[in-house]
Amino acid sequence: MDLQLSVSLLFILFTAGHSLSCYECLSETGSCAGQTVKTCPTGSSQCMSTTAVAQVGDITFKVKIKDCAVACQSGSMNLGYVRITSSCCNTNKCNAQDAPEPVSNGKKCYFCDEQQSCSNTVKCSGTEDRCIKATGTFGGQSLVVKGCVSKSIFDATSVSVQRCVGNLCNGAQSVTQSVLFLCCSLLNYFLMH
Template identity: 55%
Template sequence: MDVQFTVFLLFILFTAGHSLKCYECASADESSCTAQKVTTCPDGLSKCLSSVSAAQIGNKTTKMKFKGCVTECQSSSFNFGTTMISSSCCDTDLCNANYTSDPSTDPNGKKCYYCNGQNCSNILTCAGSQDRCITATVNLPIFGGQSHVYKGCVPESICDAMTSTYFPHVQEISCCEGDLCNGAQSVTQSFLFLCCSLLSFILLH
């Protein structure tokens, strides 16, 4: 599981507002963010977000929950095999009181390839609104200058967002509609487990 890619998946929900009040909290365990507080969003942050991510590390699934102020965003869910995120956005005071549902597990019949380490021949069953297979090459500063290739299931809206000028770190992207249309070629990936970078990245953007 690439925790740094979880950072990127959350980042693509936020594209670059009145003052808005949102609940704010972050939890890297199974708790419900019981210590959440009310915060007034700074200028330019015009949405409240609640997000649940699930990351597979070995045989263990780790969930991370986040609430807070963000710039423009969209409610969505996507699955890259070892990383899944569901997020919901709203624009009224304290509208993010409840969490979005956990990453969707209701299959919709579509199948795509995903990568686990260097093996990209793994088959993933898509769920919910995930109606596209994706192959993306990204290079964020936290990757230390290395490019990473990812495959998985996404909704069409995520494909559109990742090809926009808001996301210059996306070097190549291909979305397709057919089952297993995103190929099974192996790629080279490195996995650095920096969970703290996820929270700091979210809070600084």
């Protein structure tokens, strides 16, 4: 009986000691100064740090998120009016730092602005080595998203997306779109994955 109790206690201590701990923060002000440590739920194998910056007219929004993740891909995406950068790791409290600010890499892609023009260009940064074009419909309205993306982010998405590798290879034609809907959808994708 003493052996069973000892083995059970040892097992509980062993499994509890192997739970991943990550910093947790959801900041709409762009600062994670008050971040806390969280023990990740079963199934979470990574810590993530994500920064999203959106520009709508003259207003800029900056959101920082740190949390546990079931699956996470390091990389970034720039759609002209929104940039999302994620950094992923798999050791305790490894997401203490914010996702890094990417540096321009010389590549350019087209993006669609809030005036529904897709002839604007955006400078790609960091590991953003692909131009993308995603199309869809929402409420009967045609939607197109264009911009720069890291290969790791592109490979992880299940959304139907066309990609290309050359400068400005994602076309410049204009379309009708809802910029606010696209921003919210992309941010929701990153929050849920």
